[in-house]
Amino acid sequence: MKIYLxxxxSECILKLGYPxxxxxxxxPKDNKFGDFTTNTAMLLAKELKSHPRNIAQQITENLEYDKDLIxxxxxxxxxFINFYISDNYYFRELSKILSLKNDYGKSEINTGKTANLEWVSANPTKPLHAGHGRQICLGKxxxxxxxxxxxxxxxxxxxxxxxxxxRILGMSVHARYEQIFNPNFPFPEDGYQGDYIKDIAEKIYSIHGDKYRNCENIDYFITTGEEYNFQSIRNTLEKLNIKHDIFFNESSLYENGAIEKLMSDFKSKKLSYLKDGAVWLKSIGEHEHEKDKVIQKATGEYTYRLPDMAYHIAKLNRNYDLIMDIFGADHVDTYREVLHGIGMLGYDISKIKVIIHQMVVFKTGKEKVKMSGRYGxxxxxxxxxxxxxKDATQFFFIMRxxxxxxxxxxxxxxxxxxxNPVYYLQYAHARICGILRHAGEVIPEIDKLLETSVDFKILNDKYExxxxxxxxxxxDEVESxxxxxxxxxxxxxLNKTAECFHVFYRNNKVIIPSNINLTLARLKLCLSVKQVLKNGFNIIGISAPERMERTEE
RNA sequence: GCGCCUGUAGCUCAGCAGGAUAGAGCAACAGCCUUCUAAGCUGUGGGUCAGUGGUUCGAAUCCACUCAGGCGUGCCA
Incomplete structure (x- = not known):
């Protein structure tokens, strides 16, 4: 409807010769101002040096529109020019919801385009902690x-x-493994303290006994730790029905020479320089005030920035129309550096969109929950x-x-x-399912009747x-x-929708055996509410329960 | 110090490509179950939209500054 208006x-403005x-x-917030409104006349007033109301007058007099809809x-x-839409339009939409079903609300603004979303991306050094939840649910x-x-x-x-x-992961696992034999074996100062490290060590012990004692090389401990942690991460993601199509491994960027090439590109364009044994990347342009950053340490290792840049170049080379990353606020500077770096090399960074989310504070009532993974x-x-x-988890992470x-x-x-605000939404859905169950009991042939067409004009009550x-x-909401x-x-x-439904429910009885036409029309209205709620739930990732009953009082 | 984010009801937050009397949930108070689930509905109270200036016909929304909080400012990621 918005598009139609x-x-x-704009046709009318063209006809009148306005810019x-x-x-x-x-x-409008208040429906006494109609169903839709536009401030076009006010916007034109300045350029035309005329009163907004006069312009609005001109527009309304010359507007050509479908009188069946408006x-x-x-x-x-x-x-303001306010439009009052005919109920017929809404009745058409109602049929549309019922016929499009799970697709109602889908838009085609980006049809034919490709996008890549990268998120979670936690390194396999530890299980996902509660704080990761925000990014995970948001990304989903x-x-x-x-x-x-x-x-x-x-x-x-x-x-x-x-x-x-x-390497620290490997050393931590190794130390816990040795401690099985010798409790005094020193644990690395910056090692991972969590109990899961002990679990990994014990797993190694249960399979291999003392085979890896006094081992010079910690590679085995690294790979075992990585596998264990990755399995744990994937299990958690699976609980939330999240499936990534690609797991991109940083080491592949070393293997195919992308990192080396990037280093030499920076060098040949004189964007990097050597100082104190390390290679530094210049901050230029709008980043001039920032400190230059190290991209290769004096030890010869690269800092995280470089592979991150190479990774984004690799994604750009895959020709997506949109490349999206999600990071926590603690990574703001990182992504800026990455975009700045590859931007200096002439890559088109306008396709890259980064979402930054702020941090989460967990509370139980008034008490703050400490999240430190560092010390136990x-x-x-x-x-x-x-x-x-999982429903409440996703809802709470997404609701802000x-x-x-x-x-x-x-x-x-x-x-x-x-x-708990989650239940408000789910309860509306469950309530509709309850009505539908009840309808089947009262009117046995209801399924057949629902297939016939109904004149929705019978829905004329204000709550309906x-x-x-x-x-x-x-x-429109989905598109926005x-x-x-x-x-x-x-x-x-969805909150507003659930509220409208609950109010409707309170004021109107759906199943009225003596008035089968009204019953059918209202049932179809309920079916479409159910459909819209379900589609919304699908987007945010929560389930649509058929019934909800309190187990205790 | 500098950069980014935030400051709206007692609490947690929507609203912010400028638009008509500033919203929701929770908390408080008062009502509604012989009716398809009361995890619901109805009503009341509660606000100098952090502050100050500016732009505009019009500002919670845009700009500048001030104050307050969070994150960052590693040869960690």
Whole structure:
């Protein structure tokens, strides 16, 4: 509908010889201002040096529109043009929801384009902790949004199985292994403290006994640790139904010479220089005020920046239309450096979009939960999933915008009560399922009747129409959320939708055996609410329960 | 010090490509189950949108500065 209004207004402006403007169509907060509104006349007023209301007058008088869809057009306030949409339009949309089913809300703005989303990308040095959850759930939802907007999407996981961190992992496992024989064996100062390291060591012991004692080479401990941790990470992701298409290994960038080439490119373009035995990358242009960064250490090893740059070049070479990364706020500088580095070499970095999310503070009621993985205690993502379930986990991680710091109240998320906002949405879905079950009991031939067409004009009560209007906003909401990569908008929308449904439910009985036509129309309305809720749930990743019952009072 | 993010109701947060009386949930208070699930609905109270200036017909939204919090500012990733 928005698109239709944009079209007729711009045609009208053209006809009147007014300068072209991008037409902004909005849904007013208050429905007394109609179903849609535009401020076009106010935007034109300045250039035409005329009163907004006069311009609005001109536009409305010359507008050509389908009178079956638009009931009334009014000028209001300072020069808003308000459109009152005919119920017929909404009834058409209702049929559309029922026929498109799981596809209702999908948009084609990015059809034919490809995108790559890289996220999670934790190195296999430890299990995923609860804090990772934000990025994981956010990424899952954004991935869905990208697909809903038409992209053909590749989900990617980048990891590093070489380098310093993995060596520390190997040394940690090795020390725990030796401690099985000699409790006094020294543990490396910067080693990984978690109990999972002991588990890995014990696993090695149970299979190989003392075969690896006094071993000079820790490679075996590294690879075993890596395999163990990766298995753990993948298990956790699987619980959340996340499947990456590509696991991209940093070491492949060394093997195919990409790193070497990058080094020599920087050198030949005089973007890098040698100082104190290390190779430094210059900060130029808008980054001039920043410190130059080391890309190759005096030891000859490369810092993380270089492979990261090579990796992004590799992705650019795969010709995606959109390359997207998700990082926590602790990595802001890293991605800037990466983009700056490859930008200096002339790569088109405009295709790369980076989402930064702020950090999470976990709380149980008022108490802050310490997340330090460094010294032992460690709240893992598995623990969180175990404690509060995967629906609540995903909902809580997604419900806030990525830019705000997230306060995650584990007590609240755990609570199986009306305080918990997840249930508000799911309950609406379960309630509809309850109605449908009941319909089958009262009217045995209901399935057959539902296949026949119904005149929706019978839906003329204000709660019915409000609910219906809310449903038809879904495609716009999905499109808007996918353009800004903000899945929390879907939650905001679903909340409103659930509210409309609950209000409708409170005021209207659906199953009225004495009035079969009204029953059918309302049942179809319920079916479409169910469909929209389910589609929204699919995007944010939560389940659509058929029933919800409290186990205890 | 510098860079990025944030500051909206008692609490947690929406709203921010400028638009009509600033919203939700929780908390508080008062109501609603002989009705398809009360994990629901209805109502009341609660705000100098951190502050100050600026741009504009119009600012929570844009700009500048100030104050407060988070993250970063490693030859760690």
């Amino acid at each position: 944009e079209k007729i207004i 072209a403007k991008t037409i902004q169509i909005e849904i 009931n009334k057009i009014e000028i209001a306030g300072a020069g 939802a954004i991935a869905n949004l990208l697909e809903w907007s038409g992209y053909k999407l590749t989900r990617e996981y980048y990891y590093n199985d070489a380098g310093n961190q993995m 205690t460690f709240y893992s993502l598995d623990d969180l999933l175990e404690d509060i379930g 915008g990525a830019n705000s710091q997230l306060e995650f109240d584990i007590e609240l998320a755990k609570e199986q009560s009306d305080k 129409l409000e609910l219906l209007k809310q449903l038809t906003k879904f495609p 959320a996918s353009l800004t990569y903000e899945p929390h908008k879907i939650i905001t929308y």
